[in-house]
Amino acid sequence: MLTRGFKKSGILCFTAHYSSSLLKKSQISHGFLVGTQACSDESILKPVDVNILETIVDELCKLIGKQKFVYAKHLLTSISTQASVHPVPSIASALKKICKTEWISSKFLHMLFSIYSDAGMFEKAFETFNIAVGLFGMFNGRLCHQFLLVLKKSNQTDLAVLFFQRMLEEYGVDVSTHSMAMVVDGLCKGGSVQSAQDLIDEMHLKEVKPNIYCYNSLIRAYGKKRDFESIGEILKHIDDIGIARDVSTFTILIDAYSRSGRIVDAERIFNEFKEKGIEDGDVILYTTIISAVCKGGKMKQACYLFDECVEKGIQPNEHTYGALINGFCKLGQMDAAMMLMGEMQRSGVELNQVILNTMMDGYCKKGMFENALEIRVIMEKKGMELDEYTCNILACVLFKSKQVIDAKKILHEQIERGVAANIVNFTKLIDIYCKEGNIREAENLLQEMDKLGLKPNVVSYNTMIDGYGQKGKLKEAQELRKQMEAKGFSPDVFTYTSLIHWSCVSGNINEAKALFEEMHDKGIDRNVVTYNAMISGLSKEGKSEEAYRLYDEMVEAGVPPNDAIYSSLVVSLYPASKTK
Structure with a gap:
């Protein structure tokens, strides 16, 4: 992949992909690309007063000759960037006519x-x-590098690539490894990974060797695609050519494996980093590995890594604390999360809204509603405005604590303000109305989303389908499913599970069985809730053999049964019809 050999042409192979489209996008005329031809085109001088321009250019050359660069820059800025700007070729033509000293002309254009x-x-x-x-x-070359940096910060990747291409074509321009790394990173972040790959492969034509930053950008891009095969090839290649991995390389690898759920591999990479003894690492590395092991529920190990980080003199930041707090909250260990939040403040690290949202959500899931509302007070004291995520969590807290009116009010206020109101806000409100049994209002909200340009997603439709099921409106639920499919959304495991459950509840066991089989035909994996809904429905109908057969199928599929499954199987042995 990285050692395919050089192309015969001196132009980079990535140029073929960009040149035709980017020249159009950049709106740079052929004359400007030639340079000297543009200067000799006198017709472009017609819109401006040539004599005045030549006088100014003459004065500028004198200032530059006397090395009064600050004054020269002020004057040049006035004629080039303000209201009545002179075209670049007009300025260049005047310069060519007036100035006969090459270094002054060169300094002028630079x-x-x-x-x-x-x-x-x-x-x-x-x-x-x-x-x-x-x-x-x-x-x-230094000015070129600065220009590339400005283009990158302005998200002008296309123009940066075209400019870098021009740099490569001119042997009088010093092309640095850092400039190349910048362009490679821009291409990767823009999704043009193959073009970045080609650029790295071809840079040997200019005898500019890629550095580790170039390869880190590629590794990060392939990591986001979960293309670990390509990552392996890159790592082998940089080892073969003697480029040492740095802290960022290991951090990127740990993050890639963590995002893919491969926590063991993330730990392996961290251990490899320690074995190589490159350096102590930094806060980003430790935050990334702590976040990874927290995702795996290994809180003891996460705490050990946190202590190791501090012992090495690396100051944890809000992201490090946030990763640990999130880990504790997910496991319902709210006391530990609260203690860590206190330690964070004592260490001089400011609480942010993400951490407070995490704490509020953790308390909500534990049913500790008063504690959740106390977090809201902390947020208000710190002058934090409630964002869409806070509103959703808070609405959940209020709803579960039977404060339904307040829950609806906070979401309605968020939507009416039009501040960051999103699909999640509407979906949460639809869910509340459905659980209240107020289907009419839930339907109105679903329609209002379309009017505001917020297209309902699968979760929105699933929420409404479940609401219809609760009210026994299976015909409406099936109709909404059809609408959902017509708009390009595929039903998922939650859609089917809801329809199966409510079909069973309504006694329509044949419809439930048909939906259950449809899931298999469409390749949608059934989860334990799906199996429970179907087994429960069969059990209540006295279909004990079918229920047990489905239980065996579930075990063979690797889905672990829960207590609800066993309870349903017991019911199948003593159906209501027999007890009567």
Whole structure:
């Protein structure tokens, strides 16, 4: 993959992908790309007062000659970026006519390039570059690197690639490894991983060797795609060519494995980092591995890593504390989470809204509603505005604590304010109305989402389908499922489980069995709740043999049964019809 060999052409292979489309996008004329041709085109001078421009350019050259660069830059800025800006070729033509000293002309154009770059006038900066290399055959590599940095920060990846291509075409431009790394990173973040790969492969043509930053960008991009095979090839390649992995490499690898749920592999990479003895690591590395082991529920190990981080003199930040607090909250260990929050404040690390949202959600799931509402008070004291996530959690707390009116009020206020109101807000409100049995209001909200341009998602439809089921409106539930499919959403395990459950409740066991088989035909994995709904329905109908057969099938499928399954199987042996 990384050692395919060089292409015969001196132009990078990634150029073929970009050149035709990007030249159109950049709106840079052929004349500007040639440079000297643009300067000789006198017709472009017609819209401006040539004499005045030449006088100003003459004064600028004198200032530059006297090395009064600050004054020169102010004057040049006024004629190049303000209201009545002169076209770049007009300025260049005047410069060529007035100035006969090469270093002054070169400094003039470098200064003009820098001014355009700082002002965000990227295409004019590009024009200036092309004119300068056309006249002198060289350009300052440091300024080029700064321009690439500005383009990257402005999300101008396409223009950055095109500019880098021009740099490579000019032998008088120093192309640094850092410039290449910047472009590679921009391509990767823009999703053009293959183009980044091609660029790295071809850079040997200019004898510019990629550094670890280039490869880290590739590893990160492949990690997001869960393409661990390509990651393995990259790691083997950098080992073969003698490029050492740095802390960022290990951090990126740990994060990639963690996001894919491969916690054991994440731990293996961290241990490999320690064995290599590269350095102590940094807070990002430790936060990433702590987050990974917390996802695996290994809180004892997470705490050990946290202590190790502190012992090495690495100060944990809000993300480090947040990862640990989130881990404790997911396991329902709220006392430990609260103690950690207190330690965080004593260490001078400020609480943020994400951590407080996590605490509130943890208390809600534990049924500790008063504690959850106390977190809201803390947020208000700190002047934090309730965002959409806080509102959803708070609505859940209020609803479960029987404060239904307040729960609806907080969500309605969020939606009416129009501040970050999203699909989650509406879905939570629909859920509350469905659980209240107020189907009409839930239907109105679903329709209102469309009017506001917030298209309902699968969760929104599933919530409404379950609401219909609760009211015994299976016909409406099935109709909504059809609407959902017509809009391009595929029913998931929750959709089917809800329909199966309510079909069983209503006594329509044949419909439930048909839906259960449909899941298999569509390749949708059934979970323990799905099996429980079906087994419970069969048991209540006295179909003991079918219920037990389905239990065996569930075990063979690797789905562990729960207490509800066993209770349903017992019921199948003593159906209501027999007890009567």
